[in-house]
Amino acid sequence: MNMNTNQLTVLMIKYIKDGKRDSLQKVLEELHPYDFAELYRALPEKHHYKFLTFLTSKQIADLMMELEPEMQMEVLQKLGIEKSSKVMDIMDNDDLADLLSEISEERLEEYLSAMHQDESTTVQQLMSYPPETAGGIMTNEFVWIRDYYTVREAVDKFKSFAELTRNIYYLYVIDENKKLVGVVSYRDLLLADMNEKIRDIMFNRVISVPLEMDQEEVAQLIQRYDFLAVPVVDENNVLKGIVTVDDVIDVFIEEANEDIEKLTASGKSIDFNTKAGVASFRRLPWLILLLFIGLITGSILDGFEQTLEQVVALIFFMPMIAGMTGNTGTQSLAVVVRGLVTNDLEKRTIAKLIWRELKVGIIIGLTCGSLVFIIAGLWQSDIIFGAIVGVSLLSTLIIGTMAGTVIPLILYRLGVDPAVASGPLITTLNDIFSLLIYFGIATSLLHYLI
Amino acid sequence: MNMNTNQLTVLMIKYIKDGKRDSLQKVLEELHPYDFAELYRALPEKHHYKFLTFLTSKQIADLMMELEPEMQMEVLQKLGIEKSSKVMDIMDNDDLADLLSEISEERLEEYLSAMHQDESTTVQQLMSYPPETAGGIMTNEFVWIRDYYTVREAVDKFKSFAELTRNIYYLYVIDENKKLVGVVSYRDLLLADMNEKIRDIMFNRVISVPLEMDQEEVAQLIQRYDFLAVPVVDENNVLKGIVTVDDVIDVFIEEANEDIEKLTASGKSIDFNTKAGVASFRRLPWLILLLFIGLITGSILDGFEQTLEQVVALIFFMPMIAGMTGNTGTQSLAVVVRGLVTNDLEKRTIAKLIWRELKVGIIIGLTCGSLVFIIAGLWQSDIIFGAIVGVSLLSTLIIGTMAGTVIPLILYRLGVDPAVASGPLITTLNDIFSLLIYFGIATSLLHYLI
Numbered sequence: 076m077n078m079n080t081n082q083l084t085v086l087m088i089k090y091i092k093d094g095k096r097d098s099l100q101k102v103l104e105e106l107h108p109y110d111f112a113e114l115y116r117a118l119p120e121k122h123h124y125k126f127l128t129f130l131t132s133k134q135i136a137d138l139m140m141e142l143e144p145e146m147q148m149e150v151l152q153k154l155g156i157e158k159s160s161k162v163m164d165i166m167d168n169d170d171l172a173d174l175l176s177e178i179s180e181e182r183l184e185e186y187l188s189a190m191h192q193d194e195s196t197t198v199q200q201l202m203s204y205p206p207e208t209a210g211g212i213m214t215n216e217f218v219w220i221r222d223y224y225t226v227r228e229a230v231d232k233f234k235s236f237a238e239l240t241r242n243i244y245y246l247y248v249i250d251e252n253k254k255l256v257g258v259v260s261y262r263d264l265l266l267a268d269m270n271e272k273i274r275d276i277m278f279n280r281v282i283s284v285p286l287e288m289d290q291e292e293v294a295q296l297i298q299r300y301d302f303l304a305v306p307v308v309d310e311n312n313v314l315k316g317i318v319t320v321d322d323v324i325d326v327f328i329e330e331a332n333e334d335i336e337k338l339t340a341s342g343k344s345i346d347f348n349t350k351a352g353v354a355s356f357r358r359l360p361w362l363i364l365l366l367f368i369g370l371i372t373g374s375i376l377d378g379f380e381q382t383l384e385q386v387v388a389l390i391f392f393m394p395m396i397a398g399m400t401g402n403t404g405t406q407s408l409a410v411v412v413r414g415l416v417t418n419d420l421e422k423r424t425i426a427k428l429i430w431r432e433l434k435v436g437i438i439i440g441l442t443c444g445s446l447v448f449i450i451a452g453l454w455q456s457d458i459i460f461g462a463i464v465g466v467s468l469l470s471t472l473i474i475g476t477m478a479g480t481v482i483p484l485i486l487y488r489l490g491v492d493p494a495v496a497s498g499p500l501i502t503t504l505n506d507i508f509s510l511l512i513y514f515g516i517a518t519s520l521l522h523y524l525i
Numbered sequence: 526m527n528m529n530t531n532q533l534t535v536l537m538i539k540y541i542k543d544g545k546r547d548s549l550q551k552v553l554e555e556l557h558p559y560d561f562a563e564l565y566r567a568l569p570e571k572h573h574y575k576f577l578t579f580l581t582s583k584q585i586a587d588l589m590m591e592l593e594p595e596m597q598m599e600v601l602q603k604l605g606i607e608k609s610s611k612v613m614d615i616m617d618n619d620d621l622a623d624l625l626s627e628i629s630e631e632r633l634e635e636y637l638s639a640m641h642q643d644e645s646t647t648v649q650q651l652m653s654y655p656p657e658t659a660g661g662i663m664t665n666e667f668v669w670i671r672d673y674y675t676v677r678e679a680v681d682k683f684k685s686f687a688e689l690t691r692n693i694y695y696l697y698v699i700d701e702n703k704k705l706v707g708v709v710s711y712r713d714l715l716l717a718d719m720n721e722k723i724r725d726i727m728f729n730r731v732i733s734v735p736l737e738m739d740q741e742e743v744a745q746l747i748q749r750y751d752f753l754a755v756p757v758v759d760e761n762n763v764l765k766g767i768v769t770v771d772d773v774i775d776v777f778i779e780e781a782n783e784d785i786e787k788l789t790a791s792g793k794s795i796d797f798n799t800k801a802g803v804a805s806f807r808r809l810p811w812l813i814l815l816l817f818i819g820l821i822t823g824s825i826l827d828g829f830e831q832t833l834e835q836v837v838a839l840i841f842f843m844p845m846i847a848g849m850t851g852n853t854g855t856q857s858l859a860v861v862v863r864g865l866v867t868n869d870l871e872k873r874t875i876a877k878l879i880w881r882e883l884k885v886g887i888i889i890g891l892t893c894g895s896l897v898f899i900i901a902g903l904w905q906s907d908i909i910f911g912a913i914v915g916v917s918l919l920s921t922l923i924i925g926t927m928a929g930t931v932i933p934l935i936l937y938r939l940g941v942d943p944a945v946a947s948g949p950l951i952t953t954l955n956d957i958f959s960l961l962i963y964f965g966i967a968t969s970l971l972h973y974l975i
Contacts, residue, residue: 237716299559350881362853362889365849384837387833390840391826410804414796431799431801443812
C-alpha cells in the first residue's frame with residue numbers, strides 16, 4: 076500500500092473501467108480524506124462521474140470537505156440535487172456552510188429544502204455569522220453535558236458522539252439555560268473515578284470567545300493557550316459552537332497571506348490556480364493607483380527642472396535615494412505588520428516601538444549617509460556635492476523608517492483597514508518624500524555647486 | 526476571578542510583600558501557563574526573586590515554557606544551578622532542548638550534570654538534531670504500546686502517562702525492535718471493547734515523518750491531514766518522538782515571518798522587543814547591498830547623459846516606470862513565495878505558473894502602457910514621446926513580472942535559499958532593467974523627438 080498518487084490513479088482507472096467496485100473500495104478504505112482528494116484531482120475528468128457512483132455518501136462527504144470550491148461545485152453538479160443533499164447531511168456543518176455560501180440563491184433553496192430539516196436549519200444558522208469571525212469559523216458539533224452527570228454518564232455520551240464526529244477533545248458543561256459553566260477534557264474523564272460527579276472534576280474558569288470575535292484573535296488565543304478547541308458563546312454566555320485547532324491553522328495561513336498581500340499590494344487571493352485574467356484583474360487596481368502616484372512623483376521633478384539642467388549628476392543618485400527610502404520603509408512596515416500577529420497593541424508598546432524605529436532610522440541613516448557622502452564626494456571631487464547626497468540620504472532614511480512605522484500604526488488605531496498601508500504605497504510615498512528632500516536640499520545649495 | 530493582568534499584578538505584589546504564599550497559590554491555581562507568564566512579565570523585576578520562591582518546581586517549569594529566551598535566562602540565574610536543574614527535570618523535553626541550546630558551553634555542562642541522568646541523556650539526544658527539522662521540534666513524550674496489549678492494558682498505560690504529560694492524543698504501537706507498526710487514538714480506545722486486542726483495532730497505515738524532514742513539510746502534512754500529532758521515525762522506522770499540533774502552529778507563524786523577511790529584506794527575527802542597535806545591525810547588510818545596486822542604477826543613467834540633456838521630460842516618467850516594474854515584480858514574487866507554502870512544486874506546476882504570469886504581464890502591460898501612452902502623449906503633445914513611454918512601460922511590466930516569477934523559482938529549484946530573491950532585490954534589479962529599456966528605446970528614437 077505504499078503507492079504514490081500516480082500509481083494509485085492508474086489502478087483506480089483500471090478498477091473504474093472494469094467496474095470493480097469492491098477492489099476499489101478496498102483501496103479507498105486505507106486512504107485519509109486528504110489522499111482521497113488528491114486522487115480525485117489526479118483522476119481524468121471523464122472518470123469522475125463513475126468514480127463518484129462507486130462511493131458511499133460518507134466517502135463523498137469526506138472528499139467534499141477536502142476539495143476547493145470549484146471542484147466541489149463540479150461534484151454537486153455530477154451528483155444531482157437528491158444525492159447532493161444526502162452528502163450535505165453528512166458533511167461537517169462548518170464546511171457545509173462555507174460550501175453553501177458559494178452557491179447561487181436559487182440553487183441554495185433547492186439544496187436546503189432537499190436536506191434534513193434540522194441539518195438545514197443548523198447550517199442556515201451558521202451561515203448567518205460573518206465569515207471571518209468566531210461564529211463564521213465555528214462548528215456546532217460539540218458534546219455538552221450537565222454538571223450533575225457522573226463521569227460514567229459523561230463517558231457514555233462521549234462514546235455515542237465519538238462515532239459521529241472526529242473533533243471531540245473537550246466536553247462542555249452547561250446549566251439549565253444552556254450557559255457555559257465548565258469544561259472537562261477526555262484526559263480528566265480518563266483519570267477520574269467512574270462514579271465521581273462532573274461538577275467535582277470540571278474546570279470552572281472556562282476561556283471562551285464571543286460569536287463576533289475576529290478569527291485572528293481566536294487563533295491567537297488558541298495558539299497562546301495551546302488549546303485544541305475553544306468554545307464560542309453569545310452575549311448571554313450561551314454555548315453556540317466550538318472553534319477547533321485545525322481551523323485555526325488555516326486561519327494563520329490565511330492571515331499570513333493577507334499580510335503579504337498588504338505588504339506587496341499583490342491583490343486578494345491569487346494562488347497557483349488562479350486564471351491569468353482574474354489575476355490581472357485583481358492586481359490592476361493597485362497598479363493603476365500606483366501608476367498615478369508615480370506620475371505625481373514625476374511632476375515633482377518637473378518643478379526642479381532648472382536644478383536638474385544645471386547639475387545633471389544629481390540625477391544619477393536619484394534612483395539610489397528613492398530606492399533606499401522605499402526599502403527601509405518596507406522593512407519597518409514588515410516589522411509592524413508581523414508584530415501585530417502575536418502582540419497586543421497597547422499605548423506603551425506603540426511609544427516604545429516608534430522610539431526604537433526612530434533610533435534605527437538614525438543609525439541606518441548615519442551609516443548609509445556617511446558611506447554615500449564619501450562615494451559621491453570622491454566621484455564628483457566635490458565635498459559639497461557629497462554632503463548634499465549624504466545629508467539627503469540621512470534625512471530620507473529617517474523619514475522613510477518613520478513613515479513605514481507610523482502610517483500603519485495610525486491606520487490600525489483608527490480601525491481603518493491597514494491594507495491601505497501596503498508596501499508599494501509606502502514605497503511610492505517615500506519616493507515623493509525623498510525626491511522633495513533631495514532636490515530641495517540641492518536647490519537651496521545650488522550656488523555652491525556651480 | 527475576572528481580573529485583568531494589571532489588577533492581578535497589584536494583588537500579587539501585595540501578597541509577595543506580605544509573604545502570603547497560600548493566598549498567592551490559590552490565585553495561581555486558576556491560571557493557565559500563558560496567563561502565568563503574562564503575570565511574571567508584568568511584575569516589576571525586584572519582586573521576581575521572591576515570587577519564584579513562592580512557586581513549586583512544576584509551576585516554575587510551566588512558567589519557563591511560556592517565556593522568551595532572555596527571561597528564561599533571568600529565571601535560571603535567580604534560581605541557581607540546583608533549583609534550576611530540578612525545574613529542567615520537569616520541563617517538556619522539546620522546550621528544554623530549545624532553552625539549553627541558548628546557554629553557553631560551560632554553564633550547559635553544569636546544568637546537565639545537575640539534572641537527572643536519564644532526563645539529561647534524553648535532552649542531549651534531542652539537542653543533536655538540527656533545529657528546523659522534525660527531530661529538532663519533536664518531543665519524546667509519547668506513549669507506546671505493543672500490538673498484543675488488550676484495550677484495558679492500553680488504557681491503563683494511557684492513564685499512568687496522562688498524569689505526567691499534556692499532549693497525548695494517540696498511542697503508538699511498536700514491535701519488539703521499537704519499529705512503528707500502528708496507531709490508536711483515544712477515541713478508538715473509548716469505542717472499543719476492553720478485552721479486544723490492540724492489533725485488531727489499530728490503524729496500520731501510519732503516516733510518519735523522518736527525523737531530518739524540514740519543519741515546514743511536517744507542518745504542511747499535519748495541516749493537510751488535520752492531525753493532532755505525527756510520529757517521527759529514524760531510517761529504520763524506529764519511533765523517536767512526536768511533533769504536536771501546537772508546535773506546528775508556531776512553525777506556520779515562524780515560516781510566514783521568514784517569508785515576509787524575504788519579501789521585505791527586513792532582516793532576521795526583528796520583533797517589537799528587539800533593541801534598536803540589534804535591529805539596525807540586522808537590517809544594515811541588505812540596505813548596504815541595495816545601496817550599491819542603487820548606485821549601479823545611477824551609473825546606467827550616466828551612460829544616457831546625452832539623451833537626458835536633450836529631452837529632460839524623459840526624466841519625469843522615470844520614477845513611474847522604475848516604480849511600476851518593481852511593483853509588479855513584487856506582486857509576482859509574493860504569489861510564488863506564498864504558493865510554495867501549500868503547494869508542491871512539480872515541473873507541470875512551474876510551466877503553468879510561468880505561462881500564467883506571462884499572460885498576466887501582457888494584460889497588465891497593455892492596460893498600463895495604453896494609459897500612459899495617452900497621458901504622456903497629451904502632456905507633451907507628441908505622439909512619439911507617448912509611444913516611447915507607453916511601449917517602455919509595456920516591455921518593463923512584462924519583464925518585471927517574469928523576473929518576479931522566474932528568479933525565485935530558479936533559486937528554489939537550485940536549492941539556493943530563496944531569501945536571496947528578496948523583494949527589494951527584485952525591485953532594485955527591475956529598476957536596472959526598466960531604466961535600460963526606457964532610455965534604450967528613447968535613445969534609439971531620439972532623432973524623432975528633437
